Amino acid sequence: MSPAITHVTLAANEASEHRGLIITLFALFVVATLGITVWAGRQTKDAADFYAGGRQFSAFQNGLAVSGDYMSAASFLGIAGAIALYGYDGFLYSIGFLVAWLVALLLVAEPLRNSGRYTMGDVLAYRMRQRPVRTAAGTSTIVVSIFYLLAQMAGAGVLVSLLLGITSDAGKILIVALVGVLMIVYVSIGGMKGTTWVQMVKAVLLIGGTVLITFLVLLKFNFNISDLLGKAAENSGKGDAFLEPGLQYGADNLTKLDFISLGVALVLGTAGLPHILIRFYTVPSAQAARKSVNWAIGIIGGFYLMTLALGFGAAALISQEEIIASNPSGNTAAPLLALHIGGVDSAWGAILLATISAVAFATILAVVAGLTLASSSSFAHDIYANVIRRGKATEKEEMKAARWATVLIGVVSIALGALARDLNVAGLVALAFAVAASANLPTILYSLFWKRFTTQGALWSIYGGLIVAVGLVLFSPVVSGDPKAMFPDVDFAWFPLKNPGIISIPFGFLMGWLGTVLSKEEPDTKKYAELEVRSLTGTGAH
Amino acid sequence: MAADAPPPSTEQHRLPGAEEFTEVQESAEFGELRRSYRSFAFPLTVGFIVWYLLYVLLSNYAGGFMGTKLFGNINVAFVFGVLQFASTFLIAWWYSRHAAAKLDPKAEAIKTRMEGGA
Numbered sequence: 001m002s003p004a005i006t007h008v009t010l011a012a013n014e015a016s017e018h019r020g021l022i023i024t025l026f027a028l029f030v031v032a033t034l035g036i037t038v039w040a041g042r043q044t045k046d047a048a049d050f051y052a053g054g055r056q057f058s059a060f061q062n063g064l065a066v067s068g069d070y071m072s073a074a075s076f077l078g079i080a081g082a083i084a085l086y087g088y089d090g091f092l093y094s095i096g097f098l099v100a101w102l103v104a105l106l107l108v109a110e111p112l113r114n115s116g117r118y119t120m121g122d123v124l125a126y127r128m129r130q131r132p133v134r135t136a137a138g139t140s141t142i143v144v145s146i147f148y149l150l151a152q153m154a155g156a157g158v159l160v161s162l163l164l165g166i167t168s169d170a171g172k173i174l175i176v177a178l179v180g181v182l183m184i185v186y187v188s189i190g191g192m193k194g195t196t197w198v199q200m201v202k203a204v205l206l207i208g209g210t211v212l213i214t215f216l217v218l219l220k221f222n223f224n225i226s227d228l229l230g231k232a233a234e235n236s237g238k239g240d241a242f243l244e245p246g247l248q249y250g251a252d253n254l255t256k257l258d259f260i261s262l263g264v265a266l267v268l269g270t271a272g273l274p275h276i277l278i279r280f281y282t283v284p285s286a287q288a289a290r291k292s293v294n295w296a297i298g299i300i301g302g303f304y305l306m307t308l309a310l311g312f313g314a315a316a317l318i319s320q321e322e323i324i325a326s327n328p329s330g331n332t333a334a335p336l337l338a339l340h341i342g343g344v345d346s347a348w349g350a351i352l353l354a355t356i357s358a359v360a361f362a363t364i365l366a367v368v369a370g371l372t373l374a375s376s377s378s379f380a381h382d383i384y385a386n387v388i389r390r391g392k393a394t395e396k397e398e399m400k401a402a403r404w405a406t407v408l409i410g411v412v413s414i415a416l417g418a419l420a421r422d423l424n425v426a427g428l429v430a431l432a433f434a435v436a437a438s439a440n441l442p443t444i445l446y447s448l449f450w451k452r453f454t455t456q457g458a459l460w461s462i463y464g465g466l467i468v469a470v471g472l473v474l475f476s477p478v479v480s481g482d483p484k485a486m487f488p489d490v491d492f493a494w495f496p497l498k499n500p501g502i503i504s505i506p507f508g509f510l511m512g513w514l515g516t517v518l519s520k521e522e523p524d525t526k527k528y529a530e531l532e533v534r535s536l537t538g539t540g541a542h
Numbered sequence: 543m544a545a546d547a548p549p550p551s552t553e554q555h556r557l558p559g560a561e562e563f564t565e566v567q568e569s570a571e572f573g574e575l576r577r578s579y580r581s582f583a584f585p586l587t588v589g590f591i592v593w594y595l596l597y598v599l600l601s602n603y604a605g606g607f608m609g610t611k612l613f614g615n616i617n618v619a620f621v622f623g624v625l626q627f628a629s630t631f632l633i634a635w636w637y638s639r640h641a642a643a644k645l646d647p648k649a650e651a652i653k654t655r656m657e658g659g660a
Contacts, residue, residue, distance in 0.1 A: 088619055092601060095626045099594050102633055106583045110641075226614030233615065244609040245601035245619055256602045263598040267591065287646060290638060297634045301627055449580075526560045529567040536575055537649040539656045540557050 019164050021350060025358035029205070030182065033198045033365075037186050040194030047395045050191035050402060051118035051377050052281040055542075057196060059288040063295020066279050068199030069370040070097075070270075070296065071206055071303055072148075073155045073363050074429045079304070080337075081330025083311020084323050087232070087242035089249055090311055092259075094304035096266030101300065103441075104271040105293045110286040111448050111535035112277060120277045121382035124443050124462075127527030128455040131387050136462040138382035140439040141274040143466060144432050145375040146413065148275070149368055151428035153179060153417025155331070156364045163335060163357045173418045179365060180414035186369040187376065188406040195369050196282055202366035207303060209359040213334070213352070214306040216341045217313035232315035242315070258497045262430060265501030269433030272440030275374035286538050310334050317341065335360065368413075376405035420486075430499050431473050438465030438504035442512045448535055452523050453516050460515030465508025472500035558656045566652060575648040582640050590633055597622055 044050050057065070075097065082090030116122035121137030156179045157172040166172065186194055221228040233242040241247060249259035270276060280289040314323060314333040317340050326332045338356040342349030380402035385393040393401070420428075442461045446453040472495045473479065481491030497503075516523075534540055558566075566572050600608055601619065608619035 088623075091623050092598075095594075095597070095623055099590065099626060099630055102590050102630060103587065105634055106587050106637055224614075226616055229615040229620070240609065240617075243615060243617055243620065244605060246605050249602070250605065259602055260598055263595070267594055287642075290641060294634050294638055297630060301631060305624075305627060526564055530560065530563040532576075533563050533566050533572065533652070533656075536572075536579060536645075537652045537656070539653045 021354040022163060022357045025354055026361050029201075029358060029362045030365075033201060034185065036197045036201070037190035037194040040191065040197060041189040044191045044193055047118070047399055049193060050399050051278070051381065053192035053196050055282060055284055057282045059283060059291030060295055061196070061200060062279060062283045062288070062292035063299065064203045065196045065199035065282070066276065066292055066296040067299040067303070068201075068203035068206070068366050069275055069279060070300060071203070071363065072367040072429070073152060073159070073360060075304075075307070076206065076210075076363055077155070077159070077331045077334055077360060078329075078429070079307045080310040080314065080334040081323075081327070081332070082248070083308065084314035084318075084333035084337075085320070085330040086248040087236060087238065087312075087315065088245050089247050091308060092245065092249075092263070093266065094307060096263050097270070098297070098301050098304055100267045100270035101293060101297045103268065104276070105290065105297070107448070108271045108277070108444060109280050109289045109293050112444075113280045113283070113286045113289040114538045114541045115448075115531055115535040116281065118278070118281060118381045119378045120274050120440065120444070121378060121386075124447055124458060125382075125386075126447065126531045127524045128447075128458050130391070133455060133458050133462075134382040134386045136459055137443075138378045138387075140435070140462050140466050141378035141382070142375045142409075143470065144272075144274060144436050144440070145371045146409075146416070147428050147435065148273075148432040149371045149375075149409075149413045150416050150420050151432070152364050152368050152371070153413055154420045154428070156361070157417070159331070159357070159360055159364070163332070163353075176417040177414050179368060180410050180417065182365055183368045183372050184407055184410035186365075187372045187410075188403040192278075192282060192373060192377075195373050196279075198366050198369055202362045203299070205359050205362055207299065209356055210303060210306045210310065213313075213338055213341065213356065214309040217309045217317075217337070220313075220317075220341065228309070228312055228316055231317075232312040235317070236315050236320055254496055257502070258499060261497050261499040261502035264505060265430060265434040265437050265499050268437035268441055268501075268505055270436075272436035272444065273432070274378060274436075274440070275370045278374055278377060284542075286541070310337060313337055313341070372406055372409055372413075375409050376402050379405040379409070431469070431478070434473075434499055434501040434504060435466060435469045437501060438469040438508040439463075440465075441505075442508040446512050446516070447531070450516075451525070451528055453512070454519045454521055454523050456519035456521065457512045457514075457516030461508050461512030464511030464515075465504055468507045469500050469504035472497075472504060476500065562656065566656065571648070572652060575645065575652065578644050578648065582644075583637065586633060586637065590629065593629060594626065597626055 048054055079090055079093050082093060084090070112123055115126060119137070120141060121134045124137045125133040153176050157176050160175040161167050161172055166175065186198055190198070217228070221231070229243055233239055236242045238247065249255045280292070283289050283292055311333065314337040318333070318336055323330055323333050323336065326336055335353055335356045338352040339349045342352035380398050384401040385391065385398045439462050442465060443458050446457060446461065475493055475495045476498055477485055477493050477496070478498050479485055479493065480487045481493035482488065600622070608617065608622065610618045612618060612621060
C-alpha cells in the first residue's frame, strides 16, 4: 500500500509541476476557438444562421461536429476510468452509447431534418396545438440540457483540481465560472456556426490524442491484445473476473436490474437528446443528415474501441490504488495513463499528460457550448417566439431573445455547477439519457409515425415521462441514502435503482398512448398528411 | 468554405396546399415509399434492439458462458462486445444502401412534382 501512495504523490507533483504547460496548451485552444467564434459571429446574419449554421455544413463536417457534441468528458474520462477500475463492465457503457445511434439513423434523423426548422419542438408541435406542446418540449429540452450541463461543469471542477493542483473551493468555483463565461461567449456570438466549428476542432483533437495514446499502449504490448488484457487482469488483482461482466453490476439481483435499466436508457436516450437533434438541421438535406450520422457512427465507434485500449492499458500499467487515490471513480485514469506511458519522470510523460488534459478541457468546453445552444434555441424559438409572443416575434427579436437566454442559462449553470462541484457526476449524465428517453423519444416517434396521436397524448407523454424520470431519481440512491449520493447524510431513497429508465421509459410510451385514446379531440389528419409527406419526401424543406 | 456558400434560395419552391398533401399521402406512389421505408426500418430496429438486449441479459445472467476463453485472454464476452460494434457498422451501411437505392429516388420524384406544381 505505501509504495503506491508515494507513487501517487509523485504523479500529482509531476502534474502540478507541469501545470504551466497544461495551461499554455489550454489557452491556445481557447484563443483559437474564440477566433473562430468571432469569425462565425460576423457571418451570422439571420435566424437560420444562428440556430442552424445556415444549413450549409457538409455531411462530413456535421458528422465530426456530432461526434464532438456526443463524446463528452463522461465518455472520454468516464468510460476509460470505468474500464480501468471495473474492467469489462466499463465496456458495456460504450456499447450502449454506440448502438443508440441506430435509433437516430433509422427512425429520427431524416424525418426530423425534413419536417422541422430549428428545434425538437418544431416536429413535436407540427400537428398539435402549438402553445401547450411547445411549452412542454421547451421544458423537457431545458431540463435534459441542464442535467447534462451540470455533469460537465462539475466534471470540469474535478478535473482542474486534480490536474492543476487547485484544491481550494474558491479555485474550483473560479474554474467553473471561467467555463461558463467561455460557453456564453461561444454561443451568444458564434451561434450554431461558431459552435459547430468548435465541435469539429475539438473532435479532431480528441481523436488525435486518443489515437496517439492507443498507439503507444499497443506498441508496449507489441500489438498483442490478448497480452494487454492478461496484464490488465493480473495487475488489477481481480484475475479473470476483470475480463468478464459482473464486477460492477453483478453483485445481486438489484444491481443486475439496475444494469438492464441503464442499458435501456443508454440505447433509447441518444435519439431524444436535444443538443444532438438540432445538429441535423445544420446540413442541406435529409440525405446529408443520414450521411452525417454514418460518419458519426464510424468516428464514435472507432473512438469507443480505442477507449478499450485506454482503460485496459491504465489497468495494466498503473496500480489500482493509484487510480483510485487520484479519483475514486477513475475519472483521471486516462491522463494518468498518458503520464505513465511517456515515463513518470520524463519530459515526454509531462508533455503527454499536458496534451491529454488540454484535450479533456476542450471536450468539456465544446460539449457545454452545444448544450447551451440547444437550451437557448428552444427557449427563444419554442417558448419566447411561439408561446409568449404567439408567433408574432420578428427574426431579430427572436435572435435577441436567444442571446439573452444564453446568458441566463450560462449564469444558472455557473451557479449550479459551483454548488455541484463536489457531487458524483456519473449519475447526472445517465439521468439526462433516461429523461431524454422517457420524455422526448416516445413523443418524437408517436408524432412521426402514429396517425391518431393527439395534443393530449403528446403532453401526457412528455410531462409523464419527465416527472416520473426526475421523480424516481430524486428518491433514488443517487440523491440520498448512499455514501456516494449527493446528500449522503440523509436518506429518503425508497426507489432502489440508480437509473429510472426501466420504469420511466415504458411509462412515457404508455402515457402517450393513454393520453391519445382517452382524448376527446379528433386528431388533425390533414396536418398529419402534411407532416408524413414532408418527413418522408423532404417536400418544402430547405 | 461551407459558410461562404450562398444561402439557398427559397423563392423558387412552391409550397403545396393542404388538399394536395392529403392527396399525395393517399396515392399509391407514396404508399409504396412508406411501405418500402417502414418494412425495412421497423423490423431492423426491433432486430438490433433484441440483439442488444440479448447481449445485456447474457452479461447479467450467463457469466459462465461469457467468461469462456476462446483464444489467449480473449473470451466470449469480449468477442460479443466487438460483434455489437460490427453489427452497428453493418446495419448503418445496409440501411444507407437501401435508402439510397429504394427510398431516395421515390422521395425525390414526389418532392419535385409537388414543388414544381405539376
